[in-house]
Amino acid sequence: MSDHSRNLAEPSVRPRRSVLYMPGSNPRALEKAKSLAADGLILDLEDAVAIDAKVAARDLVCAAVKEGGYGAREVIIRVNGLDSPWGEADIKAACAAGPDAILLPKVESAVLVRQVEQMMQEFDAPAHTKIWCMMETPRGMLRAEEIAGASDRLTCFVMGTSDLVKDLHAHHTLMRLPVVTSLGLCLLAARAEGLDILDGVYLDLDDAEGHRASCQQGLEFGFDGKTIIHPKQLADANETFAPSAAELEYAVKIIAAYQAAEKQGKGVVVVDGKLIENLHVENAKRLVSLADAIAALAE
Missing domain, CATH: 1.10.287 (Helix Hairpins)
Incomplete structure (x- = not known):
């Protein structure tokens, strides 16, 4: 891009074309993430970690974040829910590590967001550490508007379409008609409050054509990018969500x-x-x- 084009642009934004989930209990994966072409990395302490590995994964992820080496990639820690035995300790450790954001799972109310915001203040989280919310339950969909406006520290919604489809007793389909209403509600709420919003994952790793179609549909819906579960999905997300x-x-x-x-x-x-x-x-x-x-x- 020319200097002239830069002069025409608005203040810079943060790309979130591809945000890759990485299992927090796998040190090799955390190291490999430093070389992957992802705009963002979600270092996961929740779904990707077995119960008996939760504490060790927390220590591993927080040490990795403190050590750095991820370049300009956005680094996010997904914690366990506050209703779990690990949630509060996860948040406290994450605040000390200072990632770009803490991702809260299964958010269903503005009260939860404000509670975490207060905890982050008590645990002296750095100002640059923001709150992201997983939107993945029917109640979360119905309360998307109040959640989006809950805190100035909240900057991004992440769609959890796998859990959502399960809770709806629906099916994963090519056009995603069973979740169109849910996606729309979260998109409306996010845009009304000036938040970014990321599309859910595509589960079939052997269906590259289906993943490309899902990325294109997400772009057309209005998402800023897509969450990814394998590095081989990165290129399509990066290409689709970048201006041609x-x-x-x-x-x-x-x-x-x-x-x-x-x-x-x-x-x-x-x-x-x-x-x-x-x-x-x-x-x-x-x-x-x-x-x-x-x-x-x-x-």
Whole structure:
């Protein structure tokens, strides 16, 4: 991207095209994550860790976060629920480790988010450590609006579609019609409060075509990126959720034309035969800013 295009962009955003789950009990996986082309890493203490390995995984993950070496990748610790024997200790240890975010599982109320926010203050979590929420239960879907507005520290929703499908007694389908309502409710709530939101995982690791289609559908729905369960899914998510060269070229063209028209006092802008309004310019600036952030992450 040219310096000129950067001048046209809005303040930079954080790419979350691909966010990879890594089992917190596996030291080799935690080390390998440092070389993977993921925008973000969820170091998991919950579903990916057996009960008898919970404490050891906590120590391993928090030590890895403190040691660093993950570059510009966003590092998130998914803790166990507060209703479990490990939840409070997980949060306390995570606050001391200082990841980019703490991911709360199965969030169903604003009360829980505010409770964790208070705990993070008590445990002296650094200011840069944010709260992310797993949205994966029917009650969570129905309370998405109140959850999204619960805390200024909350910055991202993560869809847990596997648990959601199970709780709904539904089926995983190509078009995901059984969960469209749930996805829509969370997308609306997230956007209303200025949060990012990540699509759920695609479970069939041998179905690359299906995964690409799922990424494309997620982009069309409005998600910022996709959660991933295997490194071989990264490339498709990164490509799908990044602006294409053609989109960027058109975005820069729109911004430049609109700025030129403003300087000339013109109220109407037409680019390639299409009427351009402020909403188009805002989206164009978002795409340029995202492309710049992706380029910076790659460096």
